[in-house]
Amino acid sequence: MIDIIAGILVILGGAFSLIAGLGLVRMPDIFTRMHASTKAGVLGSTLIMVAVGLVKEDPGTWARVGVAIFFLLLTAPIAAHMIGRASLDDKHRPRHE
Amino acid sequence: MTSSEFLALAVDASFVMIMISLVLGFYRIARGPGFGDRVVSLDMLTISIMGFCGLFAILVEDTAFIDVAVVLALIGFLTTLALARFAERRRKRSEDEA
Numbered sequence: 001m002i003d004i005i006a007g008i009l010v011i012l013g014g015a016f017s018l019i020a021g022l023g024l025v026r027m028p029d030i031f032t033r034m035h036a037s038t039k040a041g042v043l044g045s046t047l048i049m050v051a052v053g054l055v056k057e058d059p060g061t062w063a064r065v066g067v068a069i070f071f072l073l074l075t076a077p078i079a080a081h082m083i084g085r086a087s088l089d090d091k092h093r094p095r096h097e
Numbered sequence: 098m099t100s101s102e103f104l105a106l107a108v109d110a111s112f113v114m115i116m117i118s119l120v121l122g123f124y125r126i127a128r129g130p131g132f133g134d135r136v137v138s139l140d141m142l143t144i145s146i147m148g149f150c151g152l153f154a155i156l157v158e159d160t161a162f163i164d165v166a167v168v169l170a171l172i173g174f175l176t177t178l179a180l181a182r183f184a185e186r187r188r189k190r191s192e193d194e195a
Contacts, residue, residue, distance in 0.1 A: 006104055007106070010111045014152075015114060083181045
């Protein structure tokens with residue numbers, strides 16, 4: 001039963017990573033690309049990490065999985081904010097139409 | 098199909114999907130067009146490779162790869178931060194010269 005739940009989480013995580021890659025290629029400008037890659041990518045990797053914790057099911061693994069997810073959720077928004085601020089100038093503005 | 102067979106199949110399928118996402122990320126790095134697009138793509142690649150480490154930990158049943166993912170998250174964060182500061186400073190310098 002645990003294996004089936006972990007398998008579903010793994011497939012969902014891979015699908016979200018794929019969506020992040022697709023968004024990176026298909027979106028029109030840097031801000032929308034950032035939107036696709038950071039949010040979908042973080043969710044994909046988080047789901048895979050939770051699946052690892054479910055398969056191994058010992059406290060040490062859960063602690064390391066928790067640290068990995070914590071760093072992911074802590075650092076991805078800051079990094080995206082920094083790149084967004086750096087690339088915001090007169091030529092690159094978010095589109096409002 | 099037993100549940101462990103389903104897990105093995107799911108891990109294989111997820112490996113394929115993450116590989117496709119890595120190829121798409123490399124396409125965006127090669128294509129550009131700007132510096133920021135490449136940095137965003139590099140950030141996405143780091144996060145995808147973290148997922149790859151998790152899948153590999155399930156495949157070979159070794160939790161050491163989770164530590165690799167943690168270190169990768171920190172290094173990827175610092176890389177993105179440094180490149181963003183570099184881009185900002187470079188833009189400021191070109192504005193001063195103009």
